[in-house]
Structure formats: C-alpha cells, structure tokens
Amino acid sequence: MIIAGLTGGIASGKSTISRFLSAAGARVVDADKIAREVVEPGTPGYDAILAFFGRTIILPDGNIDRKRLGEIIFNDPDKKARLDAIVHPLVVERSAEMIAQITAETPNAVVIMDVPLLIEAGMARDLEEVIVVYVPETLQLERLMNRDGIDEPAAMARIRSQMPIEEKRKRATLVIDNSGTPDDSRRAALAVFQHLKQRSIKAAE
Known part of the structure; x- marks a missing residue:
C-alpha cells in the first residue's frame, strides 16, 4: 500500500x-468530508463547537451554519485556532480508522x-x-x-x-x-x- x-x-x-x-x-480519504461528519449534531465535535461559539452559529434545523462560522474565524485568528483544535484531532482520528480499514481490505x-x-x-x-x-x-x-x-x-x-x-x-x-x-x-x-x-x-x- x-x-x-x-x-x-x-x-x-x-x-x-x-x-x-x-x-x-x-481509495480517497477526504478530510473535508470527514470534517463535516465529525461535527454533525450529536457528535462530541458538535457539542464542543456549540459550547465555545454559542447558538448563533446553529441553523434552524440544528446543523452548524458553516458560512456564519467561516465568517467568524476568517476575521479572528484566535477563534480559528480554537476551531482547529476541536476539529483537527477528530479528523486525524477518523482518517486513521479509515486507513486501517483500507489496509485490512486492500493491502495493495x-x-x-x-x-x-x-x-x-x-x-x-x-x-x-x-x-x-x-x-x-x-x-x-x-x-x-x-x-x-x-x-x-x-x-x-x-x-x-x-x-x-x-x-x-x-x-x-x-x-x-x-x-x-x-x-x-x-x-x-x-x-x-x-x-x-x-x-x-x-x-x-
């Protein structure tokens, strides 16, 4: 592999x-797709983002308003760093799980x-x-x-x-x-x- x-x-x-x-x-491991999945409602990532940024970044359907969140972090490096600290470890963990699964299924x-x-x-x-x-x-x-x-x-x-x-x-x-x-x-x-x-x-x- x-x-x-x-x-x-x-x-x-x-x-x-x-x-x-x-x-x-x-076999593509898409970090952007994973980053969306690990902050879906009910996940630890979602709860951590909500706790830090508040309900103003939540859409009526309960999902995170990615556009609103993007506007916030684009203008505030400290908040961007905080978001990265929440999301990046979750993405790395999930990516490693996917690669381990691929390795087991398709060694080459x-x-x-x-x-x-x-x-x-x-x-x-x-x-x-x-x-x-x-x-x-x-x-x-x-x-x-x-x-x-x-x-x-x-x-x-x-x-x-x-x-x-x-x-x-x-x-x-x-x-x-x-x-x-x-x-x-x-x-x-x-x-x-x-x-x-x-x-x-x-x-x-």
Missing part, C-alpha cells in the same frame, strides 16, 4: 482531480489523503508522495471570482490567506497541472495513479 497526499490552492480544481483519481481506482491499495491544508498542517512530512494540483495564480483568481461570484479584492484576500500556490508546487513530489482541458487533467491524474500503483506493487514485493 502507498499513501499519498493531495492538496492545492483554493479554486485550483483539487476536488476534480480527486474524483479522477478515485475513478481510476484510488493506493490511498489518497485529500487535505486542503496538507502542507500547512505539517501532514506532508509523513507521506510517501505529495501531489499538488497546480494552476497559475492568475487563473486561480479568475476561477475563484467566477465560482463564488465575488470581486477581485475579495477573491485575492482568500487566495492570500493560504500558502502561495507556487510555494506548494515547490514542496510537491508530483504536480498535476490543472490549467488545461478536463481531458488533459484526467490524463495527468491517471498517469499519477499509475505511478503510485507501481510503487504500491513494488512495496509489496
């Missing part, structure tokens, strides 16, 4: 590449850890390969404005809140350029999967 990390900048198309890798046969699997802040969180150090989905910042800006319907200053503020895409590219062991056509990206993702599959087979020999 081989475990590789997948990351990229905002609006780089990481989710698209993740789907291509999954379709090729990779290609596992993709899909984590937006993989490098920033220091998780890349423990992985055999780090895949960065890359687009130039100009295209990143254009796609983010179109996707979220926001103006350039707002989009740039979100981009600047992350590690620069060029810096992430330098820290990658594998780069998937997602600035071309969907077919180009699919072929690039498949090539990366085949590389990882070969590494997984060799490791098992």
Whole structure:
C-alpha cells in the first residue's frame, strides 16, 4: 500500500482531480468530508463547537451554519485556532480508522489523503508522495471570482490567506497541472495513479 497526499490552492480544481483519481481506482480519504461528519449534531465535535461559539452559529434545523462560522474565524485568528483544535484531532482520528480499514481490505491499495491544508498542517512530512494540483495564480483568481461570484479584492484576500500556490508546487513530489482541458487533467491524474500503483506493487514485493 502507498499513501499519498493531495492538496492545492483554493479554486485550483483539487476536488476534480480527486474524483479522477478515485475513478481510476484510488481509495480517497477526504478530510473535508470527514470534517463535516465529525461535527454533525450529536457528535462530541458538535457539542464542543456549540459550547465555545454559542447558538448563533446553529441553523434552524440544528446543523452548524458553516458560512456564519467561516465568517467568524476568517476575521479572528484566535477563534480559528480554537476551531482547529476541536476539529483537527477528530479528523486525524477518523482518517486513521479509515486507513486501517483500507489496509485490512486492500493491502495493495493506493490511498489518497485529500487535505486542503496538507502542507500547512505539517501532514506532508509523513507521506510517501505529495501531489499538488497546480494552476497559475492568475487563473486561480479568475476561477475563484467566477465560482463564488465575488470581486477581485475579495477573491485575492482568500487566495492570500493560504500558502502561495507556487510555494506548494515547490514542496510537491508530483504536480498535476490543472490549467488545461478536463481531458488533459484526467490524463495527468491517471498517469499519477499509475505511478503510485507501481510503487504500491513494488512495496509489496
């Protein structure tokens, strides 16, 4: 088995590449999906967030208002740190459980850890390969404005809140350029999967 990390900048198309890798046969452990699951109503994560942030971040149906919570932490680093301290350990624990299950079921699997802040969180150090989905910042800006319907200053503020895409590219062991056509990206993702599959087979020999 081989475990590789997948990351990229905002609006780089990481989710698209993740789907291509999954379709090729990779087992994807999606940190964003897990982060939503561990704070659903009735979970310890939900209770901890409610205790700290109060009921103003709860929707009428009882779920957490992710947009409201995002607005709060975007403007308050201390509250963001507190939220991270609640959610991150739960995500790490659940991810480890999923990887253990995959290991038991499919010893030669290609596992993709899909984590937006993989490098920033220091998780890349423990992985055999780090895949960065890359687009130039100009295209990143254009796609983010179109996707979220926001103006350039707002989009740039979100981009600047992350590690620069060029810096992430330098820290990658594998780069998937997602600035071309969907077919180009699919072929690039498949090539990366085949590389990882070969590494997984060799490791098992």
